[in-house]
Amino acid sequence: xxxxxxxxxxxxxxxxxxMLTKVDGSVQISTGxxxxxxxxxxxxxxxxxxxxxxxxxxxxxxxxxxxxxxxxQQPDTKKGFLLDGFxxxxxxxxxxxxxxxxxxxxxxxxxxxxxxxxxILDRLTTRRTCSNSSCQAIYxxxxxxxxxxxxxDKCGSPIVQREDETVEAISHRLDTYNQKTAPLVSYxxxxxxxxxxxxxxxxxxxxxxxSELGL
Ligand code: AMP
Numbered sequence: 001x002x003x004x005x006x007x008x009x010x011x012x013x014x015x016x017x018x019m020l021t022k023v024d025g026s027v028q029i030s031t032g033x034x035x036x037x038x039x040x041x042x043x044x045x046x047x048x049x050x051x052x053x054x055x056x057x058x059x060x061x062x063x064x065x066x067x068x069x070x071x072x073q074q075p076d077t078k079k080g081f082l083l084d085g086f087x088x089x090x091x092x093x094x095x096x097x098x099x100x101x102x103x104x105x106x107x108x109x110x111x112x113x114x115x116x117x118x119x120i121l122d123r124l125t126t127r128r129t130c131s132n133s134s135c136q137a138i139y140x141x142x143x144x145x146x147x148x149x150x151x152x153d154k155c156g157s158p159i160v161q162r163e164d165e166t167v168e169a170i171s172h173r174l175d176t177y178n179q180k181t182a183p184l185v186s187y188x189x190x191x192x193x194x195x196x197x198x199x200x201x202x203x204x205x206x207x208x209x210x211s212e213l214g215l
Contacts, residue, residue, distance in 0.1 A: 001026050001213055002105065004083045006184055007113035007199060008177045009170070010120040010127070014138060015202045016113065016209075017082040023206075023215055026080030029071055031064060031088075033136050040133035056164045056172035058088055058180060065095045072103060088181045093188075110188040111209055113199035117174065124170045132157035 001024060005013040017028040035053060038046035045067065049059045068086060071077070087093040100107065123140070130137040130152040137154045139146050146153050164173060188194040197208045 001080045001082070001109075001209075001215070002107050003081075003209070004087070004107065004110040004188075005085075005113060006110060006181070006188070008115065008117075008120055008181075009173045010124040011113040011115045011199050012123075012202045012205065013084045013113060016111075016199075016205045017084040019202060019206045020082050020209065023210055024080060026082055027076050028082050028084055029068075029077070029086070030084040031068070031086040032084075034067060034071065035059060036136065037133045054163045054169075056169040056176065058176060061089060061091050061095070064088075064092060065099075068096070069099055072099065072105070087184060090180075090183055090187060093184055107193060108213060109195055109209070110193045111205070112185050112188075112194055112196040113205055114196050115199040119200060120174065121167075121170065124165055125167060127161075127165055128159045129162050130155060130157050131160045 001020065003020070003026075005017055007013050014028070014030060014033075017030065020026060021028050035046070035049050039050045039053065040046070045063060048063060052059045064086065072081070087096050126141045126143075128139045128141060128146075130139075132152065132155050135152060135155040135157060137152050137159075138144075139152075139159055146159060150159055151157075152159050163169070185194065185196070195208070195212055197205050199205050
């Protein structure tokens with residue numbers, strides 16, 4: 001399947017994407033994960049992106065598009081992909097349309113995961129992430145703690161609260177989402193490719209997507 005997952009930070013795009021990869025071997029492409037990996041590796045892209053990310057601001061469109069143009073041409077995307085956290089602005093969506101045309105890739109659907117703001121705030125402030133950039137497993141101190149406090153079940157690295165998941169950075173990210181990313185819902189609605197789903201349960205979102213695609 002070839003999908004865009006839209007939704008505010010904390011709507012569950014990453015969780016849903018991971019579940020969908022198990023359905024048909026499509027790969028999850030999370031721009032946030034790629035960027036965090038670049039920051040940890042100390043690459044030029046990582047250095048340019050880091051300050052924006054720590055403030056909860058969007059990384060400039062030009063950096064994101066260069067990164068995604070390369071990513072979408074890697075062979076593992078042939079089976080399908082789930083775009084998680086991209087596009088985030090109208091210019092990114094327009095550039096993605098052009099890129100997909102150039103690469104002769106047809107999207108199946110754009111899924112909008114709709115979650116109330118109070119649920120999102122609660123989820124994000126209790127979220128913890130594995131500090132190992134090649135793992136980045138997600139935990140939640142309330143609903144999904146690691147077996148050993150502060151330690152990743154999968155790789156044994158420390159789990160941390162992301163710098164952009166403090167209450168201030170989260171409110172800023174949600175404001176940025178409302179201003180810059182929420183307009184993508186009507187952008188894709190007009191194209192007729194959008195499906196909105198209530199996202200309080202990731203299982204229900206996955207169910208809705210697979211049944212829409214006849215999987
Ligand atoms: P995420 O993990 O998707 O919430 O992304 C974390 C941070 O990475 C965001 O707050 C942005 O600073 C940056 N980022 C991720 N994806 C994008 C994108 N498509 N456009 C601009 N910035 C992005």
